Amino acid sequence: NPVTYHITIVGNSSSTSNIAVQNQTEREIAYKNPIVSVLANDLENRINKSGAILEITSKLQEVKSAPFASSIAPELNGIPKDVDMLKRNIAQDILSTDKDFEVIFFLMPNGDMYLEEPYSRQENLTTNNFAFRDYYKGAVGTRSTYLGNVIISASSGLPQANIAVPVYSENNKTLVGVWASGLNLTNFSKSLQSLNLTNNERIVYVDQQGQKIADSNNQSLSRPNPLNESFADLQSFRNAINGGSGTMIEIINGTKMAVSYHPVKAFSNEWAVLFMQPYDDHLNSQNYM
Structure with a gap:
């Protein structure tokens, strides 16, 4: 059975269809991307598994x-x-x-x-x-x-x-x-690059400071200092490390993007998963669900 996602835009207009075009501020899409949740759980499990191995062997x-x-x-x-x-x-x-x-x-x-x-x-x-x-x-x-x-x-x-x-x-x-x-951060990037993403979609793991840990975009990893990229200025990142999850509109490098975010609770730290895609592509994908 098809899954229907109800998208709510928060803004000053009563017409939600017009807000998507006319109002580019103070809005959030009430949609939780299931991929982001799955990836966050997977990353959390991998980190906890590695930590458990260290804890067990530390007692030898x-x-x-x-x-x-x-x-x-x-x-x-x-x-x-x-x-x-x-x-x-x-x-x-x-x-x-x-x-x-x-x-x-x-x-x-x-x-x-x-x-x-x-x-x-x-x-x-x-x-x-x-x-x-x-x-x-x-x-x-x-x-x-x-x-x-x-x-x-x-x-x-x-x-x-x-x-x-x-x-x-x-x-x-x-x-x-x-x-x-x-x-092994390269290993985490390889896992993301194995996903079936389009050219316009990108997923990153970021640490508590907003510094990139892993990237689905292998081209960005081939550049000098490939992980020297920060997402700390994004509100979606700040929401995630404060325990929130959802999807919101962000302007990234001059492009309007839909950014889905989810926290990763790893021991005493908070990391985040961010899934970015052009806003128009995001709306089209919802229309086909």
Whole structure:
């Protein structure tokens, strides 16, 4: 059976048919795009799954200590490649099991790098203390799993979002370190690009600051600094991170767009899914439903 969507335009005119053409301010379409809801739930599940893997493995005896902390060398950005192989092997197993992970690392209580896998990423680090990062501060400050916003990785030079789990001693009082991962943002973009979208449609995942995480438009990802794009100025983004969902009209790069939005609740953070399409295309798609 066909599904009928009732579209309500909020404005000053009593004629809803005329508002779509004449009144371009203070209006919102009371329509919730089911695709956006499905994608938000999928992203939320993927992040929670990755966080659960980190939480479970953080309780392993091999992870709950840093027995070779005395081997940390600034020139190595941590411990040597062949040291604490038990912890490195666990990190390697996680990376081979869950492709949503790009890197696994362990930080000392003061934020110093202990180890990172793959080891090539540890070698490429441009700094060796990460106490200034939001994910470190969030995990230690809340004493729970924390999802950070998009940053530029110190080991790859590319955008990355990290999940961090604080690790405490048996009596749960002393901080032993932070067990963390970098999410594979390319993987999230590939998932969006597998959707059957038209050339005019675009879906992005954005973090709590409005910074792009993933994009259905593969052409935008081929540009320099592909994830260096912000949607923080959009009201739809602000609605989403405040827990709202729906579809509204936004002017993006001079074009009137219908933007469907939905929040993504990920641990202590709020991300968002935005589905953008030209306003006229959006109306036409509703007329055929």
